[in-house]
Amino acid sequence: MPAIQLYPYQKRWLLDKSRLKISMQARQTGKSFCTALEIVDSCFQAEVNNHKARWIILSRGERQAKEVMEEAIKPHCQAYSMSFDFLDYEWTSDATYKTLEIVLPQASRITALSANAETAGGHSYGVFFEEFAWHQDSRKIWTALFPVISAGHSIRITSTPNGKGNNFYDIMRSEQEIWSRHVTDIYTAVRDGLPRDIENLKQALNDDDAWEQEFELKWLDEATAWLSYDLINSCEDELAGIPDSYQGGHCFIGCDIGRRNDLWVA
Numbered sequence: 001m002p003a004i005q006l007y008p009y010q011k012r013w014l015l016d017k018s019r020l021k022i023s024m025q026a027r028q029t030g031k032s033f034c035t036a037l038e039i040v041d042s043c044f045q046a047e048v049n050n051h052k053a054r055w056i057i058l059s060r061g062e063r064q065a066k067e068v069m070e071e072a073i074k075p076h077c078q079a080y081s082m083s084f085d086f087l088d089y090e091w092t093s094d095a096t097y098k099t100l101e102i103v104l105p106q107a108s109r110i111t112a113l114s115a116n117a118e119t120a121g122g123h124s125y126g127v128f129f130e131e132f133a134w135h136q137d138s139r140k141i142w143t144a145l146f147p148v149i150s151a152g153h154s155i156r157i158t159s160t161p162n163g164k165g166n167n168f169y170d171i172m173r174s175e176q177e178i179w180s181r182h183v184t185d186i187y188t189a190v191r192d193g194l195p196r197d198i199e200n201l202k203q204a205l206n207d208d209d210a211w212e213q214e215f216e217l218k219w220l221d222e223a224t225a226w227l228s229y230d231l232i233n234s235c236e237d238e239l240a241g242i243p244d245s246y247q248g249g250h251c252f253i254g255c256d257i258g259r260r261n262d263l264w265v266a
Helices: 008-015 031-048 062-079 138-149 167-173 186-191 198-205 208-214 220-224 229-234
Strands: 020-025 054-059 085-092 096-103 109-114 126-130 155-159 180-184
Touching: 008 020, 008 031, 008 180, 020 031, 020 167, 031 054, 031 062, 031 109, 031 126, 031 155, 054 062, 054 138, 062 096, 062 109, 126 138, 138 167, 155 167, 180 186, 186 198, 198 208, 208 220
Parallel strands: 020 155, 020 180, 054 109, 054 126, 126 155
Antiparallel strands: 085 096, 096 109
16 A cells, blocks of 8 residues: 555646646645645655655745645655654744744755745745745735746745735736646545545535635635626726825725635725
């Protein structure tokens, strides 16, 4: 028996060697676990060939960064029988950031930390955006970090949907063919062997909106919005919000009243 049992949808993701790939998956279907396996495997290959690999994992917060390191990266390294040093430290810029890092004998490194535009910059390495749709300021993070992969490194993005106002949505819906896109809703995962009782889960959640977003992968804000985003966007001026353009007259804003996340937004 293999040391790690993978479902067909996980194998499709793992065996896809595209440089740029993105996966939209239902909750608790193993997207971070499988991507961590790919990262550790690439480091193993580099170590065997006396090279070094460099990866950074950007999670939505410190707790999530710790979870992917403790529950996925470290166990995979142990399964490969690779020795490593585990570092837990803080570095300070405008704020203090907690960093978790694994260092392998040939100097390959895997670093996990919370995502923001300041932590995103740095040297050249592969990047894993974990739950990217839920990162604050995802477009700023993307702009700050994309140059680090320009030398040929890979990008891995996984997430469940979180409306349309983020870079995950932009990439998933883009017509650019450079991206390899994977989609695994709860029904696909169960057909591929994931042991879940769909009806039991849906009844226990008892929230149609949450079910559609978290498990059926629907763009929830569009489905439940009173005004469509295409209609809202048609009323926006591309120069709106730029302070240098202000000439002392009246200002107009739109007020959005929400039910769950942003309860009031201008």
